[in-house]
Amino acid sequence: MLKYIKSKMSAIKNSNIEDIQQEEVFETPVNLRSSLKDNMVLLREKFDNSGDFLSRELKIYNNTINIIGIEGMINFTMLSDLLMGPLMSADFSEKTTPEDIYSYLETKMITSMDLTDVYTTDDIFTFSMSGFIIILIDGIAKGVCLGAQGFNFRSISEPSSEVNIRGSREGFTEPLRINMTMVRRRIKSPKLKFELFNVGSKSKTSVCMMYMTDTVSKKMVREIRHKIRHIDIDVVLESGYIQPFLEGKPFSIFSEVGTTERPDTVCAKINEGRVAILVDGTPFALIVPYLFSENFQSFDDYCHRPYYTSFMRIIKYISFAFTILLPGLYVAIGSFHPELFPHSILFNIATSQEATPFPLVIEALLIHFIYEVMREAGLRLPRPVGHAVSIVGALVIGDAAVTAGLIGAPMVMVVAVTAISSFVVPSIYEPVSILRFGFIIVGGTFGLYGIGIAVAALLINICSLSEYGVIYTAPISPFSFKAMKDVFVRFSWKKMNKNVNIKNLTGVDMQNSGGENS
Amino acid sequence: MFAKISGAQLFTMLYISRVFSSLTYNIHTGSKLDGLSILIGSLISLFVQILIVIPIFKLYHRIKDGNIITAGYNCFGKNGIVIAWIYAIYAVLVGINTIVQAMFFLDNAVYTNANSSILVLMFIGLVLYGAISGVESISRVSAIFGVFFVVAFLFIFTGLISNIDIYNLSPIFDSPIKQIGVSIFDNLGRNTELVAFILLYPYTKGDKKKTFMSYLILSTITIQIIVFLITTVLANYSGSLVFPFYTLTTISYTSIFQRLDSLHMALWIVLAFIKATMYIFIAYSCISISLPNIKKGYIFSVIFIAISISVYWIQSSLDAIRYLQGFINSGFIVLILVFILPLIVYIVYIFKKENSVDKKNIVNTGYSIDAI
Structure with missing residues (x-):
């Protein structure tokens, strides 16, 4: 046995x-061979005879060359200008050897900036998938790679998720290189550094890490670089795919990684000593590390007068508290501690409750569930249909439900205030919508005691986040007065401009912090 | 390096913990003291507390790293485990007492018809979650709750101003010296945070003396205000109440809320949470120093089981609640843990250091709080 x-x-x-x-x-990786035929066999195997694989064989006297690319990714005008034209006008003869052609391509074809050698079929695959053309010459065991990208992409447009009144109207678009130039154009400093990686064992998506060498923490850059290099995933189609790999606590409700669609926001963040990560094919950049208080900041805050910005900030914090707590508190107080309300309000609530069949907690859950359904439907449907859904939703929830005696009028008002408040801080909509349900349940089951317990648990969860040496709740807790110039209120630029750094923003002295060059 | 929290964070934790005790306990419980004698006693007690921490400050000045537990190991070798376990058991008992008090309050004042088992289990679970998250998380949460507490307290205070009757603060007619003396000792006994301070000392960076003094002065002021409110608003009636401050909040009225007792209850819960979490973390740190090879998960599992069983058992008996509270708040226990034990360790430490040929042997026994 x-x-x-x-x-x-x-x-x-x-x-x-x-x-x-x-x-x-x-x-x-399979190295290229000197025989062009062998190489073509290898490449056809590698591309698995894919329908978009293009190859064009040319004869230059006794030599054979092959031009390889992917259909739809090459600009044929550029190909003609950069390659075909110079090749046709070259001074070749019958004595021309493959080495002569290779040398000509490498030294004379300087009109293209993206020119490099490739040695393996894997290299050819990766480059061709990014819109490069590859020239293979019979008799030489390497190829020349030439940038002639010509694929179509969405033009630069206004960010849809971060609309601002003042400031730039430019938002990131899908191609990585264009997004990189948008950042480079705004910070004309040699301290701005880009690092490129390929992530995804199948997709080989280009990922760019950018930071300012004079303000960023060396240790943090090392950590992020290590994490990106060790991302074990097949495909990366959006920055959200790599976001969990950069976060510290997987079960946390809030994320220590921020996102933005705006290049100006990225510039401001990296200038403060953070690292931004761009992923090819997505208009959203990731920002690491990200603080809780940053969810309440917008680019407009820095364009308006400080007193107005401060006022708006306070409004945002109150809205956030409303969004999370208002329905839960209403249910808890209404169900367990009605003595807290003044008599007049209590009378109104009691009257409306008399006319409805469900207890407050069920009412709240039901109406929030319907609201989330309506919201999701309005979001995914085509815009004209989405509007129709919104109107039907408003009528159903707002009027019909109350008239039918299913839901009390005060509850509709609570939901309306909560829903509108939730859009004031859109970056944390996801955790907030889940937490809202949680607070309704605990409020309806255990009253204010449950709310107190849930608040304590939530705070412990948020306060335990501390990735890359930066505490998520800083500078609120641990409190730093110096760093509070841009949290609940915003000071004027004259007071804020000096030493704007993550270290000063958090009030936390990070270990091994300092410039990359320091 | 194990300094993880700032002096301000330690201050907030201790302050919140101390305030919970003041809000919970009836100032007259077990002592039948006049309000004025408590006010005078708490002021004098401030100076007594400064005096009794002198040995521990002297000890920490000498050892630089570590706390009383590691110093105990340095002085007594493996027998130092006794000191570690004394502090650990005390911390667990304070944690249990806090949970019991909070649950007793909820059971009797708020949710009289509720099944307390679920409430207790929820609370213990939360406390353990907080303790597992570590001292940094607890301190950060306490800083946020500290702000809420101040706002809520001001709210309650404002609502009570119209009810204050200064004539209720009657002179001490019956043996004033004795009453003040008892009040001093009583105040000392209720300040269990002195023990927390000496155990959390090495986790803190910055000026610890300043932190300690700020804590003592501000907590004394807050206690004075609470006692003043209870005495002037409730007068002799406060002596017969189990939760006098809760009664105050039922009287307190603002134009927004009819009563503020629920606000007090929510405040109470979070303060109890901070206090219990802090002490459970302290208990864990004491145990983990003495048993460095035992995993964090095992220690917390044992603590969870011990607390759950104890709370259920104690909560079912009023005598057990009284006995535990009396034991925890006995001035003698605090005096032993804050003054006598540190003094013994300090004397032995000095004696050993002066008689040792190889001084390095004294300060390196392998027991460290680094591993926590």
């Missing part, structure tokens, strides 16, 4: 080893 188990175990072990070896063979 033992022998049988042992033999089975060794068989499993061996099969694992074989799997790993097979994987290794599969992962090992």
